[in-house]
Amino acid sequence: DQQVKQNSPSLSVQEGRISILNCDYTNSMFDYFLWYKKYPAEGPTFLISISSIKDKNEDGRFTVFLNKSAKHLSLHIVPSQPGDSAVYFCAASITFNSGGGADGLTFGKGTHLIIQP
Amino acid sequence: EAGVAQSPRYKIIEKRQSVAFWCNPISGHATLYWYQQILGQGPKLLIQFQNNGVVDDSQLPKDRFSAERLKGVDSTLKIQPAKLEDSAVYLCASSLVNLWYEKLFFGSGTQLSVL
Numbered sequence: 001d002q003q004v005k006q007n008s009p010s011l012s013v014q015e016g017r018i019s020i021l022n023c024d025y026t027n028s029m030f031d032y033f034l035w036y037k038k039y040p041a042e043g044p045t046f047l048i049s050i051s052s053i054k055d056k057n058e059d060g061r062f063t064v065f066l067n068k069s070a071k072h073l074s075l076h077i078v079p080s081q082p083g084d085s086a087v088y089f090c091a092a093s094i095t096f097n098s099g100g101g102a103d104g105l106t107f108g109k110g111t112h113l114i115i116q117p
Numbered sequence: 118e119a120g121v122a123q124s125p126r127y128k129i130i131e132k133r134q135s136v137a138f139w140c141n142p143i144s145g146h147a148t149l150y151w152y153q154q155i156l157g158q159g160p161k162l163l164i165q166f167q168n169n170g171v172v173d174d175s176q177l178p179k180d181r182f183s184a185e186r187l188k189g190v191d192s193t194l195k196i197q198p199a200k201l202e203d204s205a206v207y208l209c210a211s212s213l214v215n216l217w218y219e220k221l222f223f224g225s226g227t228q229l230s231v232l
Contacts, residue, residue: 004159006159042225089159089160104152104162105160109158109159
């Protein structure tokens with residue numbers, strides 16, 4: 001049972017345009033969401049995150065939007081650059097009520113973003 | 118700052134053999150994770166350590182997988198005996214503390230092929 005779903009295995013976008021990567025989740029207990037980027041033969045690297053108390057978080061060219069009622073989040077990259085070509089993983093976690101600890105992340109299957117010149 | 122170190126980079130074994138992977142987290146990071154990433158899937162958590170104690174090993178196939186972090190620094194993950202379906206990339210990650218906002222830093226992984 002996949003709790004974090006990325007339904008688009010791949011996405012092709014022209015350089016300079018907007019890339020939109022989507023992610024859906026089923027577990028309503030998830031309250032912290034992250035995007036990781038992965039290049040071939042490397043480990044995933046953290047990109048951006050959002051807490052469930054927010055609906056938007058922006059960092060430079062990257063913006064993550066969260067729609068809790070729809071259990072949906074999206075990553076927008078504007079403008080898209082060739083170096084953005086990578087696999088993007090959506091991940092979610094459940095924070096504990098006390099102590100602030102968290103469990104390990106639950107990842108989606110990833111979306112391979114290809115930026116075309 | 119040095120990243121998460123993993124070795125070996127690649128490993129090819131036959132089914133029913135045993136194999137071990139090693140991870141050295143970022144200095145000072147108390148929390149360490151092992152993830153399994155099968156081709157075409159996202160990483161799946163196998164085990165989480167806080168210092169040298171296990172926080173979560175609910176998804177670790179304990180009949181064949183074992184992991185330890187004896188001194189709260191380095192960690193080893195062992196598979197004995199290996200099965201064909203264990204072919205995957207094994208990723209180690211660490212974070213400074215086990216707090217919800219702390220991001221994970223991943224190593225490059227060990228790619229295991231079981232023939």
